Amino acid sequence: MTVSRLPISTCARRRFTADPRRSRRTSSRRSWISRQGQTVDFNLTQEQEGVREALVRYVRRHYGFEHRRALERERAYCPEAWRFLAEMGILGVALPEEAGGLGGSSRDVMVVMEEIGDGLMLEPYLGAVVLAGNLLACSDSGSHRHLLGELMSGGATMALAHFEPDSRYDAERFATRATHTGKGWTLTGDKSFIVGGGYADWLLVSARIEEPAAGLDREQLFLVASGAPGVTRYSRQAHDGTNFAEVRLDRAMVPDEARLRLKAPALAAIHKVLDQGTAALCGEAIGCMRALLRQTMEHLRTRHQFGARLGAQQALRHRVAEMAIELEKARSMALLAARYADSDHACVRIRAVSGAKAVIGEAARFVGQQAVQLHGGMGLTEELNIGHYFKRLTVIEATLGDTDYHLSRVAAGLRDEIKAASPPPP
Missing domain, CATH: 1.10.540.10 (Acyl-CoA dehydrogenase/oxidase, N-terminal domain)
Known part of the structure; x- marks a missing residue:
């Protein structure tokens, strides 16, 4: 199949020209005035x-x-x-x-x-x-x-091998060791929940150097072939069908050029990329919730029970309306996360991305539960995709930090800001 390659530009956003034949509601531009005007x-x-x-x-x-x-x-x-x-x-x-x-x-x-x-x-x-x-x-x-x-x-294909069994979503908790030898580096440690790691040809492995040379940070990233000697990979399948992997590094040898020469400290780069990944997950959750709402509305329009459409019941329409409200709230937070995920200011980025992940995690649970309940028992069958969307939303909520973790991350950032703004004690 031959498909034309469409360039993507992030320059000027396309202006929406209101059609006078449209209603005032549908022709209004979706815009927002920031605090900076x-x-x-x-x-x-x-x-x-x-x-x-x-x-x-x-x-x-x-x-x-x-x-x-x-x-x-x-x-x-x-x-x-x-x-x-x-x-x-x-x-x-x-x-x-x-x-x-x-x-x-x-x-x-x-x-x-x-x-x-x-x-x-x-x-x-x-x-x-x-x-x-x-x-x-x-x-x-x-x-x-x-x-x-x-x-x-x-x-x-490649994957980021950063989190470890004891990390608990904390990007700074990793114990994989890198030791420099005359021929390169040896890596020793265990990595877990590597997103897409079972398909990866290459792994980006984070490790700490035991005795770093002058001018070299302890935290480093290494490019390792997934089939290299000393690398044992266990491919897993999450209950939503997506792939992740666990990797054991047993004195895996890599050459000197395998170490990434980054423009920024490795730990700062990892933090930023994980936030960008979290913002991307928020976008995926919006797509799943949108599909659930669309299919649930269609189900209520077409399904008949006791001689009447399910959608004729006001109580069910109210539940669908609540699903739409949660979706719109989640979409607004996802847009906020996408706006600030590329920022180099960590405090601004964390507040937007982690705040969005926490809100979207709760909204995804609500929308998924309502979709399953409104479809009845068949909502959980393998033959209907409603349950599969719900399972994907459940895994998204736990990937790169669950709701509780991101709430604590936002709270910690607010505490630091308040402490920094407070006057020193007399």
């Missing part, structure tokens, strides 16, 4: 709309629910879908232009992730592109840039 336009650009429509068409024609169930049974993703994402340039959306990508923002990634969520796609876009790809793009090494080219063309 800047107008933020939430309308999609022409390029973003083109990518969204292409993804919708592809899912409708080639990625039906039965196809997805077959992939889940095989514990695989679809190579044709991955090739389509590469041909469309979507694998390069999140990567900077100097690395050969399209230089998109987290708002562009959100457009892609919404349709991935709506289509229940199993492709490792989050782990390979948003997490690992963004980190690898921070490296100054030419060989690493060459690997980014393979990723964007669909020829290679």
